[in-house]
Every structure is written in C-alpha cells, then in structure tokens.
Amino acid sequence: MKLIWMTDPHLLPNGRTLLGYSGEKRLRLAVERIAEFHSDADYCVVSGDLVDEGDVASYQLFNDIMSSCPVPALTIPGNHDNRSAMRSQCAFPDNCHAEFIQYSIVKDGYRLVMLDTLNEGSAEGLLCEERLRWLDDELARQPELSTSVFCHHPPGKLFLPAQDQNQSDYGHKLLDKLCAAPNVKHLFFGHVHRPVSGHFNGLGFTALQSIALQAPLPYPSWDWDTFVPADEPPAFAIVHLTTDSVVVHFCPFCKATDFLL
Ligand SMILES: [Fe+2]
Ligand SMILES: [Fe+2]
Known part of the structure; x- marks a missing residue:
C-alpha cells in the first residue's frame, strides 16, 4: 500500500493566514505535487x-482544494477541528463510528485504523471508553491483518517541553491496546x-511536519508566549506499507519562506 x-494544514477562510503563513496556498501546492508524482497512491491521509x-467555510475550502487531489482522502480530527462541521462537509467510510470520526480501511491485505482523539474544548488527546471499546473490537475482528494506526495526538513524551502535554491517561490507554495487538x-x-520518529514500548511511531507552519526545536527553549514558527519548510510524506516493512519518505514541497505573507 502506498499512502500520501x-x-x-490549519486552513482559514477568506484568505486569512496563520501567523502570516498560508495553509491554503501550501495545501494547494502539496496537492499539485501529489497530482504530478503520486497519483498512484492508494489514499491520502x-x-x-x-x-x-x-x-464550515474552512472545511468547504479544504474540500475545494482536495477536489484536485487524484487520491482519495482519509481524514481524522485534531484539536482544532469540530466534529459536526467536519462531518457536514467531509465524507467518511460506511463503517465510521456514529459519534466519533474513527474508522478502518482494508485494502490488499493491509488495514489502516483511523482514530478520533479529539477532546472538544481541550488541546489534549482523549480516547474515551467508547472509542477504546471500538478499537478493541476493530483489532480483534481480523487479528491476522497487518495494521497501521493514524491519530492526531502523540501518546507519549517527545522531549518537546512546550508541546509535551499530560498524555499519561490517553497515551497509556492507547499504547496498552496497540502494543498488545x-x-x-x-x-x-x-x-x-x-x-x-522512534518507538513507544516497541511500537514504532512517526510524527510529521505541518502543511501550514513548523514548531521550533527546543534548543533554545521556548514557550507559547515566545513562540515563533521555525524557519523550516513544510512537507508531506510518502508511506510505503507492506506486511513486513514501513518506509516513510519526507517530502518538502516549498521553501520555508514561500507563502509567508
Ligand atoms: Fe496543529
Ligand atoms: Fe493539534
């Protein structure tokens, strides 16, 4: 399976920017690159x-941009998303949970599990009992299938002090499930x-650059009062998944200062 x-992307409507960075223009350029080189991918996560x-207007903008993407999109919410607005504009597979935006995809003997870790009103991740029960059921349904999992929030400490949140509850619950499968x-x-990249309890993980703007490394240290986006370019990733390998290519697609207004 090949994934984008x-x-x-943190889209904003009406040409507005995020600290001067246009997620809209950057997402449009990323989609152009995907259409040029990666139309053979199975999905775009x-x-x-x-x-x-x-x-809603920002999700309409997202759909407008992604309508040029030749690869079907699989989306899950992050802490800036709103489930009902997202559901009103984005399509999800038939097996999507009725309340939460989490679902699975099986293709060519490989499974993708897409998790909804949104805790509305909070920046931190959450997997409530209902979502954990769904994950249990999903993993138990076809335990022989090679599986990769996508979610928004990291489940463990990344040694990024301004961003490491109190994941102890959410992270332990998620990793307990995934490491036991x-x-x-x-x-x-x-x-x-x-x-x-690295591993938590033996489970390999990868986090990725933002389409919109990048957070700096913690050297020198910073906090949200002193936050200035890093002078680093955005990227998407190409992910090759087989039953015995996971390969991730990081693909910067413009300069750090492109689409900085
Ligand atoms: Fe973000
Ligand atoms: Fe986030």
Whole structure:
C-alpha cells in the first residue's frame, strides 16, 4: 500500500493566514505535487487540524482544494477541528463510528485504523471508553491483518517541553491496546508540527511536519508566549506499507519562506 500523508494544514477562510503563513496556498501546492508524482497512491491521509477554527467555510475550502487531489482522502480530527462541521462537509467510510470520526480501511491485505482523539474544548488527546471499546473490537475482528494506526495526538513524551502535554491517561490507554495487538506495525500522528520518529514500548511511531507552519526545536527553549514558527519548510510524506516493512519518505514541497505573507 502506498499512502500520501499530510497533517495540520490549519486552513482559514477568506484568505486569512496563520501567523502570516498560508495553509491554503501550501495545501494547494502539496496537492499539485501529489497530482504530478503520486497519483498512484492508494489514499491520502490527513491526520487532523484540517482547519484552524472548526468552521464550515474552512472545511468547504479544504474540500475545494482536495477536489484536485487524484487520491482519495482519509481524514481524522485534531484539536482544532469540530466534529459536526467536519462531518457536514467531509465524507467518511460506511463503517465510521456514529459519534466519533474513527474508522478502518482494508485494502490488499493491509488495514489502516483511523482514530478520533479529539477532546472538544481541550488541546489534549482523549480516547474515551467508547472509542477504546471500538478499537478493541476493530483489532480483534481480523487479528491476522497487518495494521497501521493514524491519530492526531502523540501518546507519549517527545522531549518537546512546550508541546509535551499530560498524555499519561490517553497515551497509556492507547499504547496498552496497540502494543498488545501483534499485527499493529506502526503509529502515525501529527499535532507537534515536527518530524519525529522512534518507538513507544516497541511500537514504532512517526510524527510529521505541518502543511501550514513548523514548531521550533527546543534548543533554545521556548514557550507559547515566545513562540515563533521555525524557519523550516513544510512537507508531506510518502508511506510505503507492506506486511513486513514501513518506509516513510519526507517530502518538502516549498521553501520555508514561500507563502509567508
Ligand atoms: Fe496543529
Ligand atoms: Fe493539534
């Protein structure tokens, strides 16, 4: 399976920018690159923070841009998203949970599990009992299937002090489930607007740059009062998944200063 993976475009309507960065223009350029080089991909995953303010107009803008993408989109919410506005504008597979935007895709003997970690009103991740029960059922249904999981929030400490939140409850619950499932191969998440990889309890993970703007490394240290976006370019990723391998290519698609207004 070949995936395009994008995260955190943080779209705003009416040409507005995020601290001067145009997520709209950057997403349009990313989609142009995908159409040029990656129309053979199976899916285009967008792992949350599709829009910045959870408004319907921004999801309409997202759909307008993605209508040029030759690869079907699989979206999940992040902390900036609004479930009802997202549901009103985005399509989801028939097996999507009725309340939460989480679902699974099986193709060519490989499964993608898309999780909804949104805790409305909070920046932190959450998997309530209902969502955890759904995950249990999903993983138990076809335990032999090689599986990768996408969500928005990191479930563990990334040594990014301004961004490491109190994931102890959410993260432990998620990792307990995933690490106990023998065929869960990898976890992909967004939210931190940085490329990071490693493993939690033996489960490999990857985090990805934002389409919109990047968070700086913590050297020197910073906090949200002193936050200035990093002078680093946006990227999407190409992900190749087989039963015995996970390969991620990071693909910057413009300069750090392009579409900075
Ligand atoms: Fe974000
Ligand atoms: Fe986020």
